[in-house]
Amino acid sequence: MPSLNDLTAGTWTVDPAHSELSFSVRHLMVAKVRGKFSEFTGSVEVGTPATDSKVTATVQLASVDTGSADRDTHLKSPDFFDTEKNPEMTFVSTSVTDGALVGDLTIKGVTKPVTFDVEFNGVAADPWGNTKAGFEATTEINRTDWDLTWNAAIEGGGVLVAEKVKITLDIELLKG
Numbered sequence: 001m002p003s004l005n006d007l008t009a010g011t012w013t014v015d016p017a018h019s020e021l022s023f024s025v026r027h028l029m030v031a032k033v034r035g036k037f038s039e040f041t042g043s044v045e046v047g048t049p050a051t052d053s054k055v056t057a058t059v060q061l062a063s064v065d066t067g068s069a070d071r072d073t074h075l076k077s078p079d080f081f082d083t084e085k086n087p088e089m090t091f092v093s094t095s096v097t098d099g100a101l102v103g104d105l106t107i108k109g110v111t112k113p114v115t116f117d118v119e120f121n122g123v124a125a126d127p128w129g130n131t132k133a134g135f136e137a138t139t140e141i142n143r144t145d146w147d148l149t150w151n152a153a154i155e156g157g158g159v160l161v162a163e164k165v166k167i168t169l170d171i172e173l174l175k176g
Contacts, residue, residue: 011046013173043057090106101115117139118135131175132174133173135171
């Protein structure tokens with residue numbers, strides 16, 4: 001089973017061509033809407049031991065893509081991300097272990113701690129001599145904690161958009 005100690009110390013960067021940052025949220029309380037962000041960067045400064053590592057990431061909120069141009073425009077508006085005033089979402093780690101990544105998530109100027117459940121998939125060399133590492137991570141947040149409060153009541157009870165948002169990361173890192 002792969003361990004964080006399989007990572008060599010130094011800088012690893014997110015390979016955006018082989019990584020995905022996605023989310024899902026309940027709509028009308030009965031279905032899920034899924035989306036992703038296409039523009040993001042990140043790096044891991046791997047320490048010795050690996051639990052001394054630091055993770056940072058920046059997401060361009062205007063790159064949101066849910067498969068619906070109208071919904072994406074609404075998400076970029078002041079009702080949600082307000083991307084003109086708040087173009088980025090950031091994450092800075094405070095703790096790294098073999099099973100969890102804890103850090104501060106900032107959206108719309110609000111910073112709150114989050115914990116990602118992490119699965120480390122190991123290290124491999126690609127055919128061009130590059131060293132890569134793979135991770136999967138998930139967390140669930142309450143969007144209202146970050147001032148993402150827009151909603152609408154629906155007939156018969158409930159709301160249009162759930163408060164809970166599941167965030168999923170599929171990340172490939174490049175060494176050096």
